[in-house]
Amino acid sequence: MTNLLSNAIKFGAGKPIEIHIEQDGGQDGGQDGGLARLIIQDFGIGIDPSQTSRIFEPFERAVSARHYGGLGLGLYIARSIITAHGGAIDVKSRPGAGSTFTVELPR
Numbered sequence: 071m072t073n074l075l076s077n078a079i080k081f082g083a084g085k086p087i088e089i090h091i092e093q094d095g096g097q098d099g100g101q102d103g104g105l106a107r108l109i110i111q112d113f114g115i116g117i118d119p120s121q122t123s124r125i126f127e128p129f130e131r132a133v134s135a136r137h138y139g140g141l142g143l144g145l146y147i148a149r150s151i152i153t154a155h156g157g158a159i160d161v162k163s164r165p166g167a168g169s170t171f172t173v174e175l176p177r
Contacts, residue, residue: 073144074110074171081169082112093177103177111170117163125161148173 078087090109117125126149129142152159156176163169 078112082114085113108173113168
């Protein structure tokens with residue numbers, strides 16, 4: 071979660087960041103455990119939709135390292151940890167309109 075939040079700060083262009091935590095009780099009143107959902111939304115530079123599938127790969131970046139720094143490993147590490155816990159991560163973004171990362175983990 072630290073990688074997602076630090077990216078929101080780095081690419082958020084100094085604008086507010088919204089963090090939402092939700093739960094889905096699952097079927098039959100939550101007997102299957104359901105999902106915990108973390109949503110981190112920034113209103114910064116955004117990502118071109120054509121780049122969103124590759125930003126979770128090691129050493130991949132949607133922007134110039136020269137202007138934003140970093141190794142391009144943060145989202146790869148985040149996805150690796152999330153999937154190791156049986157979860158999933160998704161991103162919705164548009165250039166100039168920010169990015170929304172959604173993490174779902176089994177409860």
